[in-house]
Amino acid sequence: xxxxxxxxxxxxxxxxxxxxxxxxxxxxxxxxxxxxxxxxxxxxxxxxxxxxxxxxxxxxxxxxxxxxxxxxxxxxxxxxxxxxxxxxxxxxxxxxxxxxxxxxxxxxxxxxxxxxxxxxxxxxxxxxxxxxxxxxxxxxxxxxxxxxxxxxxxxxxxxxxxxxxxxxxxxxxxxxxxxxxxxxxxxxxxxxxxxxxxxxxxxxxxxxxxxxxxxxxxxxxxxxxxxxxxxxxxxxxxxxxxxxxxxxxxxxxxxxxxxxxxxxxxxxxxxxxxxxxxxxxxxxxxxxxxxxxxxxxxxxxxxxxxxxxxxxxxxxxxxxxxxxxxxxxxxxxxxxxxxxxxxxxxxxxxxxxxxxxxxxxxxxxxxxxxxxxxxxxxxxxxxxxxxxxxxxxxxxxxxxxxxxxxxxxxxxxxxxxxxxxxxxxxxxxxxxxxxxxxxxxxxxxxxxxxxxxxxxxxxxxxxxxxxxxxxxxxxxxxxxxxxxxxxxxxxxxxxxxx
Numbered sequence: 001x002x003x004x005x006x007x008x009x010x011x012x013x014x015x016x017x018x019x020x021x022x023x024x025x026x027x028x029x030x031x032x033x034x035x036x037x038x039x040x041x042x043x044x045x046x047x048x049x050x051x052x053x054x055x056x057x058x059x060x061x062x063x064x065x066x067x068x069x070x071x072x073x074x075x076x077x078x079x080x081x082x083x084x085x086x087x088x089x090x091x092x093x094x095x096x097x098x099x100x101x102x103x104x105x106x107x108x109x110x111x112x113x114x115x116x117x118x119x120x121x122x123x124x125x126x127x128x129x130x131x132x133x134x135x136x137x138x139x140x141x142x143x144x145x146x147x148x149x150x151x152x153x154x155x156x157x158x159x160x161x162x163x164x165x166x167x168x169x170x171x172x173x174x175x176x177x178x179x180x181x182x183x184x185x186x187x188x189x190x191x192x193x194x195x196x197x198x199x200x201x202x203x204x205x206x207x208x209x210x211x212x213x214x215x216x217x218x219x220x221x222x223x224x225x226x227x228x229x230x231x232x233x234x235x236x237x238x239x240x241x242x243x244x245x246x247x248x249x250x251x252x253x254x255x256x257x258x259x260x261x262x263x264x265x266x267x268x269x270x271x272x273x274x275x276x277x278x279x280x281x282x283x284x285x286x287x288x289x290x291x292x293x294x295x296x297x298x299x300x301x302x303x304x305x306x307x308x309x310x311x312x313x314x315x316x317x318x319x320x321x322x323x324x325x326x327x328x329x330x331x332x333x334x335x336x337x338x339x340x341x342x343x344x345x346x347x348x349x350x351x352x353x354x355x356x357x358x359x360x361x362x363x364x365x366x367x368x369x370x371x372x373x374x375x376x377x378x379x380x381x382x383x384x385x386x387x388x389x390x391x392x393x394x395x396x397x398x399x400x401x402x403x404x405x406x407x408x409x410x411x412x413x414x415x416x417x418x419x420x421x422x423x424x425x426x427x428x429x430x431x432x433x434x435x436x437x438x439x440x441x442x443x444x445x446x447x448x449x450x451x452x453x454x455x456x457x458x459x460x461x462x463x464x465x466x467x468x469x470x471x472x473x474x475x476x477x478x479x480x481x482x483x484x485x486x487x488x489x490x491x492x493x494x495x496x497x498x
Contacts, residue, residue, distance in 0.1 A: 013279035018052035042109030046102035053098040108408035115407035122397035155412025189496040194335035201253035210260030231404040234266035265295035272459025287467035292420020307443040341389040343398040357418035425484035
């Protein structure tokens with residue numbers, strides 16, 4: 001390793017450490033911090049963000065990168081990939097003033113606390129000024145970069161490198177009519193009964209059952225933990241400290257199980273990251289869509305499959321005998337896969353979930369290009385819910401306030417959820433060709449071969465390859481919705497007898 005590469009990695013390590021410290025503060029804000037601590041926490045995060053930005057965008061880093069680009073030219077080597085990814089991140093970061101990073105951190109911290117209060121009171125007016133500030137800052141952020149085909153491209157690129165707004169719209173445009181047609185066919189079929197899922201379930205027993213499942217998946221509690229938060233999430237401090245959060249909803253108690261599986265999927269990706277990439281821009285997942293493919297796979301393609309519940313349902317029924325009395329495995333399986341337009345995205349079934357994402361994408365694009373104003377969001381949200389899903393939220397908490405992302409300024413993010421669904425199905429087809437007895441393994445509660453396949457094909461590469469490249473390398477195709485449509489059609493034809 002050249003002396004200049006050693007110097008660069010030392011600086012990158014310090015920047016990474018500052019980012020991890022900020023992540024710990026953000027995790028604590030959502031898990032432990034009293035509400036009154038928000039202002040001070042915002043200042044702390046702003047200081048760390050500003051220092052990290054200044055350190056990373058220094059002339060020394062720029063000079064080292066210019067020299068190292070000439071030395072490490074093979075993009076397939078770890079060193080070549082590190083220089084490529086770091087240089088790209090550097091160019092974007094160099095465009096953003098450190099003072100702006102600090103301003104955005106303060107606004108995000110205040111926004112999160114305002115969102116928590118607004119959601120608890122189901123009152124958008126409490127959150128409105130904070131969201132207006134975040135949207136203003138997002139537009140300011142876009143202005144730091146050269147004009148793109150669409151201003152939203154700049155934001156999308158932060159989460160899905162190289163992806164364009166037009167590409168996402170095309171993918172969604174091809175997918176939406178097929179999902180709408182499937183939903184229509186399901187709506188005309190005999191409906192599934194699911195009342196037993198809404199009974200009273202003991203919170204601790206549900207929580208513990210979820211931890212039993214994710215332990216079998218391979219989540220290592222010596223390298224992670226699960227805590228309560230208003231919105232489930234996964235956060236990584238380093239390859240040996242990968243944490244998840246979850247929540248319990250009385251009106252949807254078993255949703256906690258699927259949230260645990262979902263966040264575990266994210267965590268397994270991070271836990272499987274190449275340790276050699278620690279404290280560099282190569283660490284962690286390559287993009288949010290690929291990351292989401294992992295969480296949605298474990299939650300849905302594994303966790304909502306019939307073989308999965310052939311293994312776990314007897315234990316669940318023993319844990320909740322009165323709630324599941326007289327409920328057969330087949331009826332339970334159908335219930336957890338029931339298709340019904342719902343208000344809450346994270347609890348939406350697989351057939352309608354992507355429509356929630358398409359709705360949010362259109363709103364975000366409107367906020368960025370100025371065709372939608374924050375003050376009109378509750379009405380616009382409800383109108384789009386009627387258009388996309390045929391239902392109207394009864395209040396702000398179940399409507400425009402349900403997601404946390406906008407509170408901390410994450411605009412450009414939502415499409416990656418649906419893209420992740422699509423990628424998960426592409427990977428699933430490939431996995432089933434290579435692991436011939438996968439269903440039987442899942443039926444026996446054996447997940448090791450699946451986890452190790454994902455680790456070898458996806459996780460260990462971390463951020464070495466761009467998202468479209470890793471998807472094509474593994475499946476032979478870039479992101480394409482055909483496999484997802486095949487998966488949904490087959491599954492729901494069986495569930496609903498279509």
